[in-house]
Amino acid sequence: MAEGSSDTSLALGVLGGMGPAATLDFLTKLQSFTPAKTDQDHIRVLVDINPKVPDRNLAGSGAGPVLAEMAGALAGAGADVLAIACNTAHAHADLIQRASGLPLIDMIETASSAARDRGARRVGVLGTKVALRLYREYLAAQAMGLVTLEPRRQDEFMATIYKIKAGDTGPGVRREMADYAADLVAGGADALIAGCTEAPLAMGPKDVRVAFIDPGELLARRCVAVCLGLEPAPAALGA
């Protein structure tokens, strides 16, 4: 429950900083989706913008324990439910939930369910290799296939993501992102998930000829609904 108030809204804990700009984008979406006329109408959000989390794309980098410690600290500071503003870091979702004892509003599950709701059968995902593995699993569980970039293009996509992390969201980068999406559509995708939180900073529905799914936007909408009690919170692991 939120500190210093008799209201019943839940406090959201956000594991962020991967990268920092994507976390601000997520926080901005959270606020814009909250029906609020006064400060007090907003939900309480505890955020750890930790850009020092070891690289989520390297096995054995130690990202998991750092994320678990961050999650435990957010629980201690008053969070009731967690969100992770990074697709790739969901590889450590179980550890994060067990370390904190809090339920997680899962971004990969949220985006995958949105693809299903739009009738998708083969979903193109732009994401890191770790995120693609997670999406393959979640999409398969709902009888959808995954369409990915060919290896050389995947490497180029990652180079573009690092440009966005360095602050470049100009026309050149936007064109590159639209081209990766076009590759996936040419490969048979009937929906596109911008499955890296940096991706929606440089692309949108207008850049894609199929349904465009921004996992961060959908996650933000779900977080607001859960924290305001309009949607049930997910069950905690082991609960």
Next chain:
Amino acid sequence: MAEGSSDTSLALGVLGGMGPAATLDFLTKLQSFTPAKTDQDHIRVLVDINPKVPDRNLAGSGAGPVLAEMAGALAGAGADVLAIACNTAHAHADLIQRASGLPLIDMIETASSAARDRGARRVGVLGTKVALRLYREYLAAQAMGLVTLEPRRQDEFMATIYKIKAGDTGPGVRREMADYAADLVAGGADALIAGCTEAPLAMGPKDVRVAFIDPGELLARRCVAVCLGLEPAPAALGA
């Protein structure tokens, strides 16, 4: 020190949510002032966006203990130094520092020093009554006078601030803010401090005929400098 890293940058704890949009504005400024090419170049920022803090303008509202508890939790989560993204809440600065044991990068002091550095003698401040009391004290300590709105205009100013909190930063609100600033200049102010974090959301240097000081912007620049070790951290209370 930042978690999961051998670097020596300090982690910043931010007491926020008063209001939520102003906190995002502060976080955006923090990021934009950080010289960063990769995620890891950014500083770690732990933020409590708590819009449920009792009204900072009401004596005995209980805001102090809530802010102190938030500060303690940020210390527990890994913050090395604190900032408060709200001018008015600085009324509880001592309590916040004693409860957390952490030094505070003080926004009121930062803005007052900036006015002195620009050669101001009489400083107009747009802020809540509590914030005006703080500015009067800090400005006097540096031999500067305070220019405030007459009581009726002060009430109108607060009504405009609540419009901004409700999301209105349109032309009407901008004109009102510029008019309050003009009142202060007519009253003899040779510099203007936008001393409420909502104020800079609806005004800027172009709206004022004297030096315009945005405390949140200056605070963000100082926080980045302190966390990157380019400027010494303030001493902790009692240290």
